[in-house]
Every structure is written in structure tokens, then in C-alpha cells.
Amino acid sequence: xxxxxxxxxxxxxxxxxxxxxxxxxxxxxxxxxxxxxxxxxxxxxxxxxxxxxxxxxxxxxxxxxxxxxxxxxxxxxxxxxxxxxxxxxxxxxxxxxxxxx
Amino acid sequence: xxxxxxxxxxxxxxxxxxxxxxxxxxxxxxxxxxxxxxxxxxxxxxxxxxxxxxxxxxxxxxxxxxxxxxxxxxxxxxxxxxxxxxxxxxxxxxxxxxxxx
Amino acid sequence: xxxxxxxxxxxxxxxxxxxxxxxxxxxxxxxxxxxxxxxxxxxxxxxxxxxxxxxxxxxxxxxxxxxxxxxxxxxxxxxxxxxxxxxxxxxxxxxxxxxxx
Amino acid sequence: xxxxxxxxxxxxxxxxxxxxxxxxxxxxxxxxxxxxxxxxxxxxxxxxxxxxxxxxxxxxxxxxxxxxxxxxxxxxxxxxxxxxxxxxxxxxxxxxxxxxx
Numbered sequence: 001x002x003x004x005x006x007x008x009x010x011x012x013x014x015x016x017x018x019x020x021x022x023x024x025x026x027x028x029x030x031x032x033x034x035x036x037x038x039x040x041x042x043x044x045x046x047x048x049x050x051x052x053x054x055x056x057x058x059x060x061x062x063x064x065x066x067x068x069x070x071x072x073x074x075x076x077x078x079x080x081x082x083x084x085x086x087x088x089x090x091x092x093x094x095x096x097x098x099x100x101x
Numbered sequence: 102x103x104x105x106x107x108x109x110x111x112x113x114x115x116x117x118x119x120x121x122x123x124x125x126x127x128x129x130x131x132x133x134x135x136x137x138x139x140x141x142x143x144x145x146x147x148x149x150x151x152x153x154x155x156x157x158x159x160x161x162x163x164x165x166x167x168x169x170x171x172x173x174x175x176x177x178x179x180x181x182x183x184x185x186x187x188x189x190x191x192x193x194x195x196x197x198x199x200x201x202x
Numbered sequence: 203x204x205x206x207x208x209x210x211x212x213x214x215x216x217x218x219x220x221x222x223x224x225x226x227x228x229x230x231x232x233x234x235x236x237x238x239x240x241x242x243x244x245x246x247x248x249x250x251x252x253x254x255x256x257x258x259x260x261x262x263x264x265x266x267x268x269x270x271x272x273x274x275x276x277x278x279x280x281x282x283x284x285x286x287x288x289x290x291x292x293x294x295x296x297x298x299x300x301x302x303x
Numbered sequence: 304x305x306x307x308x309x310x311x312x313x314x315x316x317x318x319x320x321x322x323x324x325x326x327x328x329x330x331x332x333x334x335x336x337x338x339x340x341x342x343x344x345x346x347x348x349x350x351x352x353x354x355x356x357x358x359x360x361x362x363x364x365x366x367x368x369x370x371x372x373x374x375x376x377x378x379x380x381x382x383x384x385x386x387x388x389x390x391x392x393x394x395x396x397x398x399x400x401x402x403x404x
Contacts, residue, residue: 004342014213014268014380017390021397028402036402037340038390039307039376047159051152058148058177066216067178071273073342073374076159077168077317087320087341094324099331099339101404105241115279115314115369118289122296129301137301138239139289140206140275168317172275172374174241178216188219188240195223200230200238202303249361253354260350260379269380278361279370 001076002083003050006040007057010067019064023057033084040071044084050074102177103184104151107141108158111168120165124158134185141172145185151175203278204285205252208242209259212269221266225259235286242273246286252276304379305386306353309343310360313370322367326360336387343374347387353377 009019027034027041030053034043043050054072062068077083092098110120128135128142131154135144144151155173163169178184193199211221229236229243232255236245245252256274264270279285294300312322330337330344333356337346346353357375365371380386395401 002341004340008210008212008271010210010212010218011216012213016212017393017397021394024394024402025398034403035340036391036394036404037307037338038305038345038387039343039378042341047156051156055148055152058175062177062179067176069210069271070173070175070177071376072171072173072175074159074171074173075168075342076163076171078163084341088339090320091324091327091339094320095328099327100337101339103240105239109311109313109372111311111313111319112317113314117313118292118296122293125293125301126297135302136239137290137293137303138206138237139204139244139286140277141241143240166317170311170372174273176241185240189238191219192223192226192238195219196227200226201236202238249358253358257350257354260377264379264381269378272375272377272379274373274375274377276361276373276375277370278365278373280365 001047001050001074002042002044002087003054003072003074004040004042005054005057005070005072007061008069008071009061009065010069011065019061022060026057026060027053035084042084044081102148102151102175103143103145103188104155104173104175105141105143106155106158106171106173108155108162109170109172110162110166111170112166120162123161127158127161128154136185143185145182203249203252203276204244204246204289205256205274205276206239206242206244207256207259207272207274209256209263210271210273211263211267212271213267221263224262228259228262229255237286244286246283304350304353304377305345305347305390306357306375306377307343307345308357308360308373308375310364311372311374312364312368313372314368322364325363329360329363330356338387345387347384
């Protein structure tokens with residue numbers, strides 16, 4: 001399955017980039033394939049791998065602040081892997097050109 | 102923590118109410134406090150309880166269909182419980198009147 | 203169509219209930235049918251009505267803080283109205299009992 | 304502001320890539336800066352530009368199917384532009400290395 005998630009610290013200043021950097025370091029060290037975008041990070045793996053990683057990221061940020069808002073969107077399609085790149089490639093194939101990523 | 106989630110079956114007809122009913126039965130039997138709304142269900146509990154329940158619901162729907170889209174939004178505030186009713190009550194207290202729920 | 207939305211102020215303390223109360227007052231005055239839940243508010247109406255209201259709520263909170271995170275989920279099904287109550291009722295009919303709302 | 308959105312057709316088969324391709328073509332022609340990822344597309348612009356584009360995409364897909372689920376997450380920070388690349392760059396600067404995008 002693939003999942004996009006974001007972990008938002010509440011109760012601090014308007015910038016969250018220091019917390020996001022700590023989260024990205026954890027994702028990078030997890031060994032799961034990932035892609036970061038301006039609104040969250042997409043990871044691919046089995047349920048336990050992905051959710052275990054998200055729990056770690058959630059707790060890491062909650063260590064520092066009083067309240068955390070974590071959002072997860074899971075797209076799970078039977079028998080498919082490589083979708084972290086495959087979904088965009090399918091669209092590019094139909095369009096006959098590459099898109100901005 | 103409290104979390105709202107929804108499990109959307111893809112690749113079937115436009116109505117998902119039969120699948121949603123099976124999910125709600127599972128939530129109701131879990132013993133966790135919950136509130137259903139037109140766009141999802143809010144549950145309250147510890148991380149493992151809530152995420153364990155969401156995994157069960159996700160797998161139940163994925164048993165029947167080829168693809169599932171599951172969305173989870175977690176609001177985790179240190180040292181607070183009873184937020185499944187408390188958050189709305191805080192707003193009603195400020196407004197000095199009840200709101201439509 | 204029905205839409206759930208939430209407007210989260212960033213860069214302030216951990217409690218957002220004062221801002222949420224201002225948003226709910228605006229929703230209540232809009233005349234659109236709505237239901238508040240612990241994670242957001244569901245409204246029903248045409249695209250322009252619903253999105254016009256969400257824009258007002260977003261700008262109201264942004265007047266007070268430096269950064270706002272607004273989330274909107276739209277469920278639009280052709281030829282259907284009354285879904286703000288109808289979706290839950292469909293599930294209750296299948297289950298043969300009422301659910302916690 | 305920047306906003307990530309996705310438009311999911313319901314009531315069709317498990318693959319949505321033909322509909323997504325039509326949506327991406329519309330986004331590409333809009334002139335707004337965008338980045339596509341496996342779970343949605345991030346666009347940057349003023350409220351009316353971004354929401355006007357999302358409405359067009361929503362209606363385009365709803366022309367073909369009975370039901371559409373559209374999700375929008377808006378991150379609006381006063382006085383900031385160029386955030387479609389700037390947010391990730393801030394994190395890379397803290398980490399001292401590039402991340403997978």
C-alpha cells in the first residue's frame with residue numbers, strides 16, 4: 001500500500017520546519033521508499049511497516065509539543081507494488097508527456 | 102487521542118452504505134467510544150486501540166473489493182481524555198448555546 | 203453536495219476553541235444546514251454556497267493568526283440532497299438500529 | 304497559498320488514471336505552478352485561482368461519473384510565496400542534504 005501522511009505540531013510558532021526535518025530524518029532511516037512533497041510525505045510498504053513508521057514520527061513530534069495533528073491517507077490496491085512511482089507514470093503514459101513532480 | 106476515519110471502497114457502484122454498515126458494526130463491537138457523522142466516524146482511545154480498529158475496518162472492506170481508500174485524522178493532546186464530547190462542549194460554552202450535532 | 207471542513211490556526215497556543223467558536227457562529231448564521239463534530243463541521247449546499255462559506259471562515263481565522271491550515275472533503279453525488287442526515291440513516295436502516303452520532 | 308487536492312471518481316472500476324489524466328491536463332493548462340505526487344497535486348496561487356481550478360477539475364470528473372470525492376488541504380501563510388518549492392528546501396537546508404521528491 002502507499003500512504004501520504006503529515007504530522008503538524010500545534011501550540012508552537014508558525015514555522016514547523018525543524019519538526020518536519022526530524023520526521024524526514026526518521027523516514028529516511030526507515031528504509032521504506034518515500035517521496036516528500038510540500039504538503040506531506042508518501043511512503044510505500046506493508047501496513048505494519050507504514051503505520052509503525054507513522055507512529056514513531058507522531059510520537060517524536062509529540063515529545064516536543066503539547067498537541068499534534070497527524071493526517072494519513074492510505075491507497076491500498078490488491079496485488080500492486082511500485083505504485084509510489086507507478087501511479088504518476090500511468091498518467092504520464094496517457095498524456096504522452098512528463099508532468100511536474 | 103481522538104481520530105476520525107473513513108474507509109472508501111473503490112471499483113464498485115456509487116453506493117458504499119453496505120460496506121459502511123459492516124464497518125460501523127465492527128466499531129460498535131470494539132467497545133471504543135465513537136460518533137458517526139456523514140463523512141466518517143470519530144473514535145477515542147489509545148494509539149494501539151484506535152489504529153488496531155482502523156486496520157480491522159480497512160481489511161474488512163478490502164476483503165470485498167479490489168481497492169480501498171482509507172483516511173485518518175488524529176488529534177492527540179497530552180493529558181486530555183473525554184475529548185469526543187469535550188471539544189464540542191468547549192465551543193458551546195464559549196457561544197453560550199448548543200450547536201447542531 | 204456535502205462537505206466536511208476544519209480551519210486550524212497555527213502559530214498560537216494548543217487550544218483553538220475560541221477561533222472554532224467564531225467559525226461556528228459564521229456557519230450558524232449562513233443558513234446552510236450543518237452538523238458539528240469533534241473533528242470538523244459538515245455542511246450541505248451548492249458548490250458556491252459551501253465554498254463561499256469556507257472561504258469566509260478561512261479568512262476570519264487568518265485575520266487573527268499568521269498561518270491557517272484548512273481541510274475540505276467534498277462528497278458530491280448527482281441528484282441527491284438531504285444527505286447530511288440521509289447517509290447515516292441509510293446505514294442505520296441496514297443495521298436495523300440507531301448509531302451514536 | 305498552496306493547496307493539495309485530489310478528485311476521486313466513485314462508481315467506476317478500480318483504476319482512475321484516465322480521469323486523473325484529464326484533471327492533470329486541466330491543471331497544466333491553468334498556468335498555476337503545480338507538482339503532481341502519487342496521492343494528489345499541489346498548486347500555488349491566490350484563493351480564487353486555486354479554488355476556481357479545483358472546481359473545474361471536480362466538475363470535469365463529475366461529468367463522467369455519478370459520484371465524486373474531492374479532498375483539498377490548504378496551507379495559507381501570510382506574506383509568503385514560492386512555498387511550492389520553498390517548504391521542502393527549508394527542510395533540506397536544516398538536514399544539510401536533499402530528500403527524495
